[in-house]
Amino acid sequence: MISLNRSNCVIIVTFIALLALPPVLASIGESYYISIVTKILIYALVGVSLDLIIGQAGLVSFGHAAFFGMGAYVCGVLSHHGSNGLLVFYLFPGTSNALLTWPIAVIVCMLLGLLVGIISLRTAGVYFIMITLALAQMVYFLIISIPQYGGEDGLGLYGRNELAGVDLNDDTQFYYVCLLCLVFYLAGSIKLTRSSLGLIIKAAKFNQQRLVALGISPFKYQLLIFVFSAAGAGLAGALMANLTQYVSPDYLHWNLSGKFLIIVILGGIGSLFGGFYGALILLGLEEVLSSYTDHWHFVVGVILIIMVLTSRQGFYASITGKKT
Amino acid sequence: MILLLEQLFNGLQLGVTLFLLASGLTLVFGIMGLINLSHGSLYMVGAYITATVTQYSGSFFIGLCAAIVTAAILGVIIEYLIMRHLYHRDHLYQVLATFGLILFFNESVQMIWGSQPLYINIPPSLDFTVKLFGQAGYPAYRLAIIALGIFILLILYLFIFYSKIGMLTRAGSSNREMVQALGVNINKLYTGIFAFGAVLSALAGGLAGPIYAVEIGMGESVLILAFVVIVIGGIGSIKGSFISALVIGIVDTLGRAYLPQFFKTFMSASDGAAVGGSLASIAIYLLMAVILVFKPKGLFTRL
C-alpha cells in the first residue's frame, strides 16, 4: 500500500495533473504548450537518470549530454537513412520504426555508458567530473566531425518515427508516450535503488574502503547503475529527436550537461522524482525569462550562483518536506 | 620535414597556451580544492580587453597589460564574493556556481561587445617570420608565445619553490589548518593565488587573440582541453601540467595535420579525410583515456 504522506500526495497530484494536461490545454485553446511540457518530461527523464548517479552513487557526472545527444543522433541517423534509403555506414539500412530506433538508441548509449563508466569509475571526486566532461566532449567532436550528418549544423528529420497503433506526429499522443517512458524509467530506477544493488551503491558512497574490506567491490555495481543511467538519457535523446524532428550538436554540448546538473540540484539530489520538478523549474524559468529578455542566461547564471551560495534545499524537498 | 617542424612548433605554441590556463586551474585546485569552470571566462575576458585596448591605444603590449590588470581585479572580486564560500563545499556546488559564472560572463560580454567576433592584428614588431634551421619561415609571434610560456614556467617554478609565498602555498596545499595556526592569514593567500591564476588565464587569452578569433565562448573549449591537461598531468602538479600541456598541444596539432593524410594512403580520399579528421578531433581524449587506464591519478602528483 502506498501511504498518503505529503510526498506521495504531491507525486500523485502531479501525475494526475500531467495526465489531465492535454485535454485541459486543448479546451482552453493553448495546445502550443503541449510540446513545451513534452520537453519538460524529456528533460525530467534525463534528470532522473542523472540523479541516479549523483544522488545514489555520489558521483558527479558532467557528461550526461553525451548520452542524451548520442541517443538523439542514433535515432536521428537511423530515421534519416530510413527515409533516404541509404545504408548506415555502408552497413545496414535505416528505419523509422520507433520500436527499432528507440531501443537501438538506448543500446548504443548503454554501450557508450559502459565505455565511459569503465574509464571514469576508476576515479572519483573531481577526476570523475573532469573525465566525464572530457569524454563527453570527445563524443561531441566525434559526431560533428561527420559531415554526412550535418556536422555543426545538425540533421533535420522528415517527421517523427512510426509506432504501431500510435500517431507520434500527433503532439498529444507523443506527449503520452513520453509520459509513459518517464513513468516506466522512474519505476525502474526506484526498484533499482531499493534493491540490494542500490544499497551497496549507497554504502560505497559513504565508505568505499569498508565495502572493499567486506570483499564487495562496488565498481561493477556502480558501472551497472551508470549504464542504466546512460540508457535513460539515451531514451530521452531519442524522444527529443522525435519531438524537434531535428538533431543538433547542441544536444551533445557540455552546456547541456551543465543544465542537467542544474535540474538535479533544483529538484533535490537523491529524490529521483525531483528530476521532474527540476526540469519544470528550469525550463519554465527559461520560457518566462526568454519572453522578457534576450539575456536570460545572465539571469539564470546569477540565480544559480545565489542559489548555491545560499544553499537552498531542492524544490522537491521543500514541497514534500522530505530531506534528501 | 620542414612542414613537420612547423607543425611541431604550432603544437608547442598551443601547448604553452594550454599551460598558462592549466597552471592556474591546477594551482587553485591543488591548494584550495576548488574546481573552477569559469577559469575559461577570464581567458575570454582577457582576449576581449586586449582586443579593445589594443585598438584604442594602438599598442598590443598596452592591451595585454590592461587585460592583466582587469583579470587581477576581477580575480580578487570573484574570489572574495564567490569562491571563498565554495572551498569547503562539495565539488558539485563548485561546478554549479562556476557554471553560473560562465553564463554570467558570456552574457555580459555579449551585452558589452555584441556577438560579432573581434580580430586583433599581430603586433607589428613581431609580424615577421624567422627562418627555422635556415629553411622555411616561421611566424615570430608564435615563437614569442612559446618563449613567453617557457619564461612563465620558470617564473612559476622559482616562485613556488623559492619564494616564501610559494612555500606557504605548498604548505597550505598539504595542511591549511596548520598554516593558519602558525599565524598566516590563508584567506589573503588564497585570494592572491586565485587572482594570479586569473591573470595567467587572461594573459593566455590575450596572447591567443591574434591567432584565433576573439568570440563568446572561446574560453570554454580551451578550458576543457585544460582539464584534459591537468587530468593527465595530475591535479595539483605544475610540472605535470607543463609536460602534459606540451604533449596535448603537439598530439592535437600533429593529429590534425597528419591523420587525414595517413588514412588517405589506404582509403579513398574523402573517406580517409573523414576518418582521419574524426580521429584527429578525438585523439587527445583517447590519449587521456589510455593514460588513465594505467595511471588513474595522472602522471605526477602534488606540487
Next chain:
Amino acid sequence: MKMRASQAMMLEVRHLSVCYGLSQILEDVALSVNKADIVTLLGRNGMGKTTTLKTIMGLARSHRGEIIFDNQRIDQLPSWKIAQMGIGYVPEGRQIFPNLTVRENLIATCRSELGQSWHEQEIYSLFPRLAERKHNMGAQLSGGEQQMLAIGRALMTNPKLLILDEATEGLAPLLRQEIWRCLEKLKSLNQSILIVDKNINDLLNIADLHFIIEKGQIVWQGDSDQLKKSKTVINKHLAI
C-alpha cells in the same frame, strides 16, 4: 614561587565550555599561565587536553567562557591572528609540512619581532640533527626529528607563549631526553610554556604549575611539590 603573585599573567582561560556537535567536551575550564612559567595540563586519554589547546589556538570554538592572552581577549579571533599575537603551537601528531624541506618548514611561517628572537641558525644549534637534515623533505624525517622540527617551527614565530601537545609521544627515551633538555633551555630563556604530556615524572622537575583535567573539567591544580606529595591525586586522575 614567592615571586608568582607579582608576575604578569600571560594566558588566562575562564569558564571555558566547548561542544562538538551535541556532546560537551569541556565544561567550565579555568587555567592560567604566568610569564616565564612552564605550566602543564595533565589528564588521561580523551579528557579534553587537545581540545583545550585547540580552543586557545582558535581551531575549535568555545560556546562559553573567555580566553585572555597578553591582556586581550582572543576567543573570537581567527587562529592566524591568535598566532600572530604571539602563541606558538606544536600540535599533537607534529603536523609538519611533508612536502616542504626542513629548512622551508622553519622559514615558511617564521616571524621576527624586535629584541631577542629565534633564527634558523639558533634552531639548528638547539637541535643539531635538524641541521644535518636541512634539505630533506619533512616526510623523510623520523618521528623524533619531526617533533624537533615542529618545535623549531613554532619557535621561529618568536612566540611569547609556546604550546606543546604531547611533544614526547611515541619517542624513544633518548629522544625524549633531548626534548626535555630543549625545554630546560627555553625555561632558562624565560619562555612561557603550556605543555600537555603524559610523562609526569619528567615534567615534575621542570614545570612550575600543573592542572589536571578529567572529563572536560579541571579537577586539581597545584605546583610540582604539591603534586609530588599527593600520590592519591596521581593515582586517581593520572594513573593508567
